[in-house]
Amino acid sequence: MPFPEGVPSVPVRYSITNPADGGPGEGTLQLMPTVPAIRIPGQEGVFTGGGTYRFVDGQLDNGAGDQVRLLPTNIDGANPAVWAWLGIEQINGQQPRHFYFTLDADAVEVDLGAVQQLAPDLAQYLAIPGESAYDAWRRAGNDGDEADFLASLIGPPGDITAANEYTDKAVSEGLAAEVQRANDAYDPAGAAAAARAEAVDTAAVDATAKANSAQAAAISAASADATAKANAAQDAAITAAAADATTKAANAQSAAINAASADATTKAGNAQSTAVSTAASSAATLYLPNAIQTVDAYLAGATPSSPRFFGHRGGGMVRPEHTLVGYRSTAAMGFALEVSVNVDASGELWCLHDLTLDRTTYQTGALNTYTTEEVGQAVLTNGRTLLGPGWTDQRMVPLRQVLDEFLGRIPILLEPKGNDAVVPCQTLLDTSYPHAPRSVIWKAHIGTLSLPWAKARGYRTWVYLDPGTTDATMDSKDSMVDYWGVATTFTDQRIQQVVARGKPVFAWPVYRRSQVARLTGLGVVGIMSSDPRYVSTNLPQRTFSRWGLAVKESGGTPTLDYDTAYALAFGEGADAGWVSINALPNQSYGLGTYSPIVGSAAGYRIAFDMKYKTLPASTVHGGYYFGKVSDDPYRFTTANATGGYHVVMRASGDMQLYRHTAGVTAGTQIGSTVATTTPVADTAMSFQIDVTPTTVELRRTDSAGWTTGPIADTTYRGGYHGLSNGSITDLATRPHWRNLVITQL
Numbered sequence: 024m025p026f027p028e029g030v031p032s033v034p035v036r037y038s039i040t041n042p043a044d045g046g047p048g049e050g051t052l053q054l055m056p057t058v059p060a061i062r063i064p065g066q067e068g069v070f071t072g073g074g075t076y077r078f079v080d081g082q083l084d085n086g087a088g089d090q091v092r093l094l095p096t097n098i099d100g101a102n103p104a105v106w107a108w109l110g111i112e113q114i115n116g117q118q119p120r121h122f123y124f125t126l127d128a129d130a131v132e133v134d135l136g137a138v139q140q141l142a143p144d145l146a147q148y149l150a151i152p153g154e155s156a157y158d159a160w161r162r163a164g165n166d167g168d169e170a171d172f173l174a175s176l177i178g179p180p181g182d183i184t185a186a187n188e189y190t191d192k193a194v195s196e197g198l199a200a201e202v203q204r205a206n207d208a209y210d211p212a213g214a215a216a217a218a219r220a221e222a223v224d225t226a227a228v229d230a231t232a233k234a235n236s237a238q239a240a241a242i243s244a245a246s247a248d249a250t251a252k253a254n255a256a257q258d259a260a261i262t263a264a265a266a267d268a269t270t271k272a273a274n275a276q277s278a279a280i281n282a283a284s285a286d287a288t289t290k291a292g293n294a295q296s297t298a299v300s301t302a303a304s305s306a307a308t309l310y311l312p313n314a315i316q317t318v319d320a321y322l323a324g325a326t327p328s329s330p331r332f333f334g335h336r337g338g339g340m341v342r343p344e345h346t347l348v349g350y351r352s353t354a355a356m357g358f359a360l361e362v363s364v365n366v367d368a369s370g371e372l373w374c375l376h377d378l379t380l381d382r383t384t385y386q387t388g389a390l391n392t393y394t395t396e397e398v399g400q401a402v403l404t405n406g407r408t409l410l411g412p413g414w415t416d417q418r419m420v421p422l423r424q425v426l427d428e429f430l431g432r433i434p435i436l437l438e439p440k441g442n443d444a445v446v447p448c449q450t451l452l453d454t455s456y457p458h459a460p461r462s463v464i465w466k467a468h469i470g471t472l473s474l475p476w477a478k479a480r481g482y483r484t485w486v487y488l489d490p491g492t493t494d495a496t497m498d499s500k501d502s503m504v505d506y507w508g509v510a511t512t513f514t515d516q517r518i519q520q521v522v523a524r525g526k527p528v529f530a531w532p533v534y535r536r537s538q539v540a541r542l543t544g545l546g547v548v549g550i551m552s553s554d555p556r557y558v559s560t561n562l563p564q565r566t567f568s569r570w571g572l573a574v575k576e577s578g579g580t581p582t583l584d585y586d587t588a589y590a591l592a593f594g595e596g597a598d599a600g601w602v603s604i605n606a607l608p609n610q611s612y613g614l615g616t617y618s619p620i621v622g623s624a625a626g627y628r629i630a631f632d633m634k635y636k637t638l639p640a641s642t643v644h645g646g647y648y649f650g651k652v653s654d655d656p657y658r659f660t661t662a663n664a665t666g667g668y669h670v671v672m673r674a675s676g677d678m679q680l681y682r683h684t685a686g687v688t689a690g691t692q693i694g695s696t697v698a699t700t701t702p703v704a705d706t707a708m709s710f711q712i713d714v715t716p717t718t719v720e721l722r723r724t725d726s727a728g729w730t731t732g733p734i735a736d737t738t739y740r741g742g743y744h745g746l747s748n749g750s751i752t753d754l755a756t757r758p759h760w761r762n763l764v765i766t767q768l
Contacts, residue, residue, distance in 0.1 A: 030063055030070075032092040033126045037083040037135040042117055047081025050114040052135075054093065055370075057107050057123070057446055059454060064100035078114075083135070095128035109446070110135065111368075111391075119368075119391055121443045317461045318483050321359060321434045325527060327543040332555040333359045333436060335532055336376060340553035340585060341577045343406025344383060345374040346417040350425060358555045359434040361466070364422045366444040369395040372422040372451060378441050384419070391443060409585075411593045413573030422451065431462050436485055436551075438466035445473055453480070464506070469496060474503035485529060488513075488521070497524070506549065511538055515545055522546035533558055534584040536615070537653045537664075553585065554578065557615055563742075564616045568763040571600035578615025580745075582606070582656045594759065601634070601759040604748050609658045611648065612746045614763070618654060619742025623767035626715035629744065630724075631763045632707040637755045638674045645749040645758030646670035648683075649712060650719075652741030659749050662686050667739050668693075670712065670721055671749065672758075676701040680721045680731055682738055694734040699723050707761070713768065714740070 026032045039048035055073035062069050076083055076091055085091045096106055112120045124138040157172045165175070325331045337349030337360060350360055363376040367390050380386040380393075384402050393402070403416040429435060439448040452459050465477035466485045469492050477484050486500060487508025497507075506527045509518050522528050522545060529549025530542045539550055539558050552558045557578040564577060573593035581589035581604070591612055594601035604610045620627050629649060648657050651667035659669060666685040672678055678697040681690035702708055709725040718733035751757050 026092065026094075027066060030066060031095055031098060031128050033095050033128065033130050033133055034090040034092050035083070035126070035133045035135055036090060037078075038081050039078055039112075039114055040081060042114065047078075048114050049078055049081075050112070050117075051075050051077050052083060053111040053113070054091070055109050055111075056094075057109050058103055059450060061094065061106065062102045063094075063098060070094060090132075093126055095130075096125040097128055099128075111443070113392070119389060315431055316433050318434045318464055322527065322549075325548040327546055327548055330539070330543055330548050330550050331359070332559045333361050333529070333549065333551045334555050335361050335551045335553040336363070337361070337374075338553055338555060340534060340579075341410065341556075341575060343404045343410065343414065343417045344553070345376060345420070346404055346406070347420045347424070347428075348417055350374075350420070350429060353555065354429055354433045356556055357433070358559075359436065360425075360429060361436040361438075361551055362422070362425060363438050363440050364444055364448060365390045365439070365441045366447050367391060367393050367395055367398050370447055371395040371398070372439075372444060372447055373398060374420050374422060374425060376440060385416075391441070408587045409590050410575040411573040411591070412595060413593070422448070423455070426456055426459070430456060430459060434462050434464060436464045436466045449473070449476055466508075469500060474500060478503050487531070490517070494520075497521075508551075509547070511542065515541075518542070518545045518547065532585070535580055535613075535654045536561060537655045540653075561619065563618055563621060566617060566765040568761070570602045570761060570763075573599070576616040578613075578618065580613035580615055580654060580656070582610050582612075582658060598636075598759070601761045602746070603757050603759045604746060605754060605757070607748070607754060608752060609660055609750070610748045611657045611659075613654050613657070613743065614745045615654050615743070617763070617765055618744060620649075620744065620765055621742070621767075622714065624716075625768040626713065628714075628766050628768055629712040629763070630710065630766070632709050632761045633672065634705060634707045634759050635674065635702055635756060636705045636759060638702060638704050639751060639753065639756035641675035642673055643750050643752070643756065644671045644673040645751055646672050646747050647710070647712070647744070647760075648747050649744035650714070650739030650741050651743040652739070654743045657683075657745060657747065659683075659690070659747055660688055662688050665741070667741065667743075668719060669747065669749075670710065672702070672708070672710075672723075674702060674756075678721065678723055678729065678731070680719065680734065682736065693719075693736050694721075694731040697721075697723070697729055697731055699729045700726060715768065716740075 037052060039050065040046065041048045053073070053075040056071070060069040060071050076085060078084065079088075083091055093108060096108065107123045107125050110122050110124065112122070114120075122138075124135065126133055157169055160172050160175070165172070167175075322331055334349070334353030336344035337346060338353040338358075339345070339349065342349035342352055345363060350362075353360055362374055364372045365375045365378060366372050373390060375383070375390055377383065378391075379389050380402060381388075383404050383406075385405050386393075386402050390398070398419055399421075402419055404419065406417060407414045425435075437448070439445045452463070456463075460481040460483075463482060464485050465473070465482040466487070467473055467477075469486055469488050471486070474484055474486070483505040484503060485506040485508055486504045487510075488497070490510070490513060497504075501524070504526065506529055507521050507524065509521050509528055509530050511530055511533060513521075518528070518530070527548050528546065529551055530538075530547045531551035533539060533542065533550050533552040534554060536558050542550065550558060554577055557564070570593065573595070575591060579591055581591065583589040583606075589604075589606045589610065592603045592605040594603070604612050620629070629647070631647065633645065633647075635645070647670040648667050649670075651657060651665050653665045655664040657663055657667065663683065663685060666683050669681040669683050669690055670678075671681060676699045678699050679692055680694050682693050683690040707725065708723060711722045711724055713720045713722075713733075715733070717737055718735055720733045721731045723729035746758075746760055748757055
């Protein structure tokens with residue numbers, strides 16, 4: 024479709040090659056402006072142009088065999104004045120690529136292949152105009168508003184008094200000079216002497232009289248001549264001054280008109296923007312929910328002793344990450360949400376941490392190669408692999424739905440993950456959620472270029488660091504940062520250095536209460552956790568298992584967090600209700616859901632069943648650990664951070680109890696070895712552990728008499744405990760557990 028008459032356009036061309044054989048390539052190029060609409064002077068309506076074009080024989084084609092024509096990005100008087108084109112290139116056989124470019128209205132033709140295109144792995148932002156002349160005037164030390172600045176561009180009018188004084192002086196000096204010249208030209212003394220020599224005394228008198236008359240006449244003539252010349256000079260000076268004044272006045276008038284016109288245009292644009300913003304704000308006030316919980320209110324009073332918690336990925340350690348069910352559960356518990364987004368091929372923003380669907384769904388490939396309809400109807404999350412087969416597959420959720428449901432109810436840390444998601448996310452917030460800055464924190468990596476946009480709109484910003492981020496880099500962004508972000512993998516020294524900068528510091532990712540203790544001890548006030556319910560309290564959540572539901576519990580902590588290979592495995596079919604650790608070597612699984620155990624004055628009892636589906640070698644064992652003061656990982660034959668006790672049940676039937684000292688790899692047996700019946704493959708054994716203030720005792724209860732008896736040992740009385748694969752080296756022989764029950768003695 025041709026452009027309307029009077030609207031400039033620039034023809035563009037673009038050639039691609041087949042990545043396989045080098046011949047003409049096939050694919051599409053989607054072109055769209057980076058702003059929702061563009062108003063062109065003299066044209067009705069607005070332009071929202073763009074479209075998807077195919078490559079024909081390797082050449083970009085408009086669908087009618089002609090060149091594609093695009094709107095220039097520098098049309099005089101266009102509103103907005105600053106924007107760019109976004110190109111999304113999809114060449115068959117290659118990953119999509121995104122780039123931005125501008126078009127000069129004076130260009131005869133533009134080859135997009137020659138345009139400087141940013142690589143997809145770099146931040147894709149356009150340079151924005153520098154400061155205005157008014158800003159430069161202010162920076163030079165001047166005070167005043169824009170009207171004062173415009174007035175300073177026009178010089179002051181001339182001083183008429185000074186001009187008159189100058190003219191009078193010129194006339195006076197000119198007249199005196201003429202008189203002097205006349206005096207020099209006529210010598211009355213010489214004339215009188217000559218007459219006296221030739222005449223008598225009367226003649227001398229007559230000569231003197233005539234000389235005086237002549238002198239007077241000469242003086243009068245000279246004076247008249249000088250006056251005429253002075254008047255002429257004055258007239259010329261006045262005429263020249265008048266002409267100069269007229270020219271300067273005309274120039275000043277023209278400059279004033281131009282300045283006033285530019286000022287009027289600017290003010291009109293500002294007024295339009297203000298009107299739109301005001302209308303949006305009014306609409307927000309009338310029709311959109313006010314923030315029940317603002318960012319500032321949520322973080323008010325946050326200290327290391329009273330930190331604030333955020334649901335990382337919507338609580339992804341206990342619910343499918345970045346799903347509506349996760350966000351709802353986290354928000355219902357009063358925790359702020361951390362939301363990551365990426366954009367699909369249709370421009371819709373979806374809540375997704377990765378650029379691809381591979382890890383969290385049953386599909387593969389980049390999200391930006393799927394349409395909105397495909398994502399909405401055919402893509403399901405695969406949370407079952409991490410969280411248990413009891414979970415129902417969840418659909419992905421668009422950002423709009425999350426904002427509509429939670430914006431204003433609970434603070435949201437929002438981060439566009441992919442470069443191509445940044446501008447769509449900003450545009451969505453600007454156009455549809457003008458009230459967002461009250462309850463949204465703009466979350467970004469230290470390398471981002473998006474902070475000026477966020478701060479100009481009043482957003483709080485949380486900027487997270489890399490281990491190698493320098494202080495100089497932090498200094499360059501400090502004025503645009505409200506909160507700093509540190510990883511739990513950072514050293515204590517580095518975290519303390521960031522805290523010492525004086526701004527609130529949030530840490531991520533936090534899975535354990537022991538991590539919270541470490542971080543708050545270093546001065547951190549914000550905890551970003553995928554299991555905020557567990558890490559935000561020091562109380563147990565239940566005293567008996569429901570593993571038959573095959574749903575991961577809050578507080579479950581494998582040796583390696585957030586990894587399906589180390590996740591608790593739930594039995595199915597005949598093994599329903601049984602759980603196991605499907606990882607090697609010496610792996611364990613913390614049962615934070617039941618921790619810390621709260622006993623009576625007499626103590627507490629841990630009871631559970633255990634079996635080997637396939638028996639290991641006779642000396643190999645699995646078991647259970649308990650008595651730890653912290654939920655840090657526990658591994659047999661490993662130097663652990665805190666100590667505890669360890670149940671050993673060998674395939675030979677030998678049952679033992681070990682004490683494991685912090686920082687020491689080997690355990691120490693306490694009490695005697697109890698020879699029990701050899702375990703039978705795929706058959707349950709039952710155990711009880713009794714802990715009193717002065718003793719510990721281990722019993723096998725699927726037959727009578729198998730007990731270590733009360734062992735006098737008070738070394739460890741912590742309330743953290745869990746499952747242990749012990750010395751298992753073959754996953755086929757790993758232990759399984761069920762029916763955990765904790766009671767007070």
